[in-house]
Amino acid sequence: VQALANRYANVLSSAGVAPEQRVIIALPDGPGYVAALFGVLKIGAVVVMVNPELKPDAIEYFFEYSRAAVALVAAERADVFRAAAGRAARAPALLVVGTGDWDSRLAAASETWRNYPTHRDDAAIWLFSGGTTGRPKAAVQPHRSFVNTAQCYAGQVLRYTEDDVTLSVPKLYFGYATGSNLLFPFAAGAASVLFDERCTAEVVFSRIARYRPTILITVPTMINQMVSHPEAGRQDLSSVRLATSAGEGLPEALHARWNRTFGVPLLDGLGTAEMWHIFLSNRPGRVRPGTLGEVVPGFEIRVADEEGGDVPDGTMGHLWVRGGSRALGYWQQLEKSQTCFRGEWVVTGDLVRRDADGYYTYGGRADELLKVSGKWLSATEVEGCLLLHPAVSQVAVVGVADANGLVKPCAYVICRERREGLAEELKAFVCERLEPYKHPREVIFVESLPTTHLGKVDRGKLRAASPSSS
Known part of the structure; x- marks a missing residue:
């Protein structure tokens, strides 16, 4: 790993990456990811970790927000990242990992590198918020x-x-x-x-x-x-x-x-x-x-x-x-x-x-608590209750305003077995176990739940998709 990380450091340095600049890593898990991360840190640059499976609009956001100098991307996803770079106001140089050209550059690079003398308080890695209610923001660690x-x-x-x-x-x-x-x-x-x-x-x-x-x-x-x-x-x-x-x-x-x-x-x-x-x-x-x-x-x-x-x-x-x-x-x-x-x-x-x-x-x-009938409701509590039902595989509960502008809980459910009357059955199931005001007023069956760049449920998209919000 040390030798491979040193090769990455040499290639990145020859590509013009300087200490304190951001480098996006959008690679699948494997030795290359590990070497890339340590290689970036070795030259004193800052790691920006990005989900390699993102869609172009999300990639474009990370390009512009990070102002990264370089992005390391997998060959099989290169076209998607190139498309995002073409639309971004400020895009990094793309280094495509896994091609013959990349392998040649890596093989020609030295296995030795003198680590940059970073300070313990220098920026090392950007960690992003889940982005469940808005655009992800980077905590600079x-x-x-x-x-x-x-x-x-x-x-x-x-x-x-x-x-x-x-x-x-x-x-x-x-x-x-x-x-x-x-x-x-x-x-x-x-x-x-x-x-x-x-x-x-x-x-x-x-x-x-x-x-x-x-x-x-x-x-x-x-x-x-x-x-x-x-x-x-x-x-x-x-x-x-x-x-x-x-x-x-x-x-x-x-x-x-x-x-x-x-x-x-x-x-x-x-x-x-x-x-x-x-x-x-x-x-x-x-x-x-x-x-x-x-x-x-x-x-x-x-x-x-x-x-x-x-x-x-x-x-x-x-x-x-x-x-x-x-x-x-x-x-x-x-x-x-x-x-x-x-x-x-x-x-x-x-x-x-x-x-x-x-x-x-x-x-x-705190920003996802729902005020229903004048009382506070935690979506997590309702989700946990619904997961006790044998027909429920996954669930997400969000607050949606009804025709009168009052917020009511709405449950999006991925079920193991769908049958007639199941929605009413789930509402009654919650009423029997929690205070009645906490039961979902609407149950919507879905095949999948939208997720953020970190794989968490995107509650913002669910609220926007609710029939009551349209």
């Missing part, structure tokens, strides 16, 4: 953040060792995977499994059978697919000492299904781009399903009201966090930076509740 979380979360919670083998559902362009499936195992001398195929339950099961990982990095959507797979009970996960879940809320009922199906400790946690990685996590031997666990060593959490005052245990409030993985700010987003970054503290926009034992429960995003 310095080098120190990656060292800090490798020591605090990877070292003290997951306890990586050189004997570990990691396997990740999310790809490396997602910061959660960048840490858990690359930087953390590298820091411990462990091994990571990388593959470029799109993740399905079958693909994950086959990789587990072949590589026998000890740590599985996953997300609730894949957890649901795995436990719902008809061959789930026949899978051998005995090599996996723990699995982690992050990226979106993990319903307690889904956690229980995982435990019944696989029996592997599943550690749900919360991290943000603004703090790079996980700062709340369950721990081996101390897992409480339905919670985000406890504060990761090295971080401090407050639960605050609208004015910033602490709220008592058992009360939902705004999450404030501080620790050594704080971003420098948002790129070209001063007002949002001032709202989020308050001295040492980061106000994440998430709602949590702490209990007397120091465990935290997730309450959703």
